[in-house]
Amino acid sequence: MNYEHITCEIDGRLMIVTLNRPDRLNAYTGQMGAEIADAFERADGDDNVRAIIVTGAGRAFCAGADVSGGAASFDTSGQHGAGVFASPKPGGGRFVEAIFNCRKPSIAAINGGAVGVGITMTLPMDIRIATKGAKIGFIFARRGLVPEAGSAWFLPKLVGLPQALRWCLSGRTFDADEARQGGLVSEVVEPAELLGRAKEIAREMTEATSAVAVALTRQMLWRFSGAPAPFELLEIDKPMSIERGGHADVREGVQAFLEKRAPSFPGKVSQDMPSQYPWWHGEKNVAE
Incomplete structure (x- = not known):
């Protein structure tokens, strides 16, 4: 698969996946989901890859789904909404399955804003670290939506039901320090240190x-x-x-x-x- 919405590079025994729509704050599309799934499936089948790191290009990790289609951005009767929810196979959610079933550990290096699917896509990953100043939000209730990408299952497992309810029912955004205190991310680091720290953790798990x-x-x-x-x-x-x-x-x-x-x-x-x-x-x- 030729990637357009992500980049994928091999760094020694690590695969670095970068969400790559910086002009749109890496807003999610169905094509991005398909490319993430493909990258994880490639890593799963490559014995030379021991771990995957996912990060974002520019100043955001992922600003959620692409809403450039306006108020009808999630209406699948239109071309834009159909593209947001597009999946390479019936039933959707393939990138979640690919991350969850992958036989290699994965780390989300959250380099900036991560809201909606921009944070739920990290939940099947094994470790999340974030940069200082990153804003995170399970904002679905404020858009009339429900938590997606299996997050109603993943999030309570990671942070407990009371914390998951508080974040999801309010739909508010919160900072990286609150995410660490709530157990969603394990570390908060300076922006310049983020990718290097993710690589250190990956090597710790694999060397x-x-x-x-x-x-x-x-x-x-x-x-x-x-x-x-x-x-x-x-x-x-x-x-x-x-x-x-x-x-x-x-x-x-x-x-x-x-x-x-x-x-x-x-x-x-x-x-x-x-x-x-x-x-x-x-x-x-x-x-x-």
């Missing part, structure tokens, strides 16, 4: 870890953190641990520990996922 173990761990945490009991997880993690115990990754991890050196894990997500994966039903893994 001394098994790619396969990271892929499995993020799915286990996401999918079971809201389970009512641990029993279904117990049926999965024990046999998975047993199978992984005989893999070269585990032998290397233990040997490196004993020899007091950095590990060099041979496992690849493209071919070394255990037989239990994917263990969920009724969903199709985007990498298949």
Whole structure:
């Protein structure tokens, strides 16, 4: 796919995705969503990519959906509204699925304003950091809309139901410090430090870890953190641990520990996922 609304570059073992409509404050379009999905699917299938960082060009991260169509910007009976909600497959939401199912961890480096879909698109990502001065808002109620991109599921998992309700029911914007206090972002940094800090976090998650173990761990945490009991997880993690115990990754991890050196894990997500994966039903893994 030729990208027009994002850029995508490889920096060592990292993929850097940049929302790239700075003249529109990176306002979201259906095409942008399709391009984000494609980039994450590419990263998922590339063993050389260990993590993805998403940021924005210019002074905003994403100012929400493109409303240049005026009051009818969300009316899909018109060309503009249809473009805002356009999806490359029936049912929509493909970029959410691509981010959530990706076997590589992702970081949102929020470099400026992030409202509406501009913030909800970050919720399936694993870590969010923001620059000082960034304004964030789940502004849907103030537009007559409802939270989209699965955010009514993601947001309470991340910040708790009371905080999610307070932000979403008021629809107000708030600053990065409040986002950190509420648990939405983990760090607030100076603008010049944002991308460098995101890369540091990405390297922290990837330089001394098994790619396969990271892929499995993020799915286990996401999918079971809201389970009512641990029993279904117990049926999965024990046999998975047993199978992984005989893999070269585990032998290397233990040997490196004993020899007091950095590990060099041979496992690849493209071919070394255990037989239990994917263990969920009724969903199709985007990498298949």
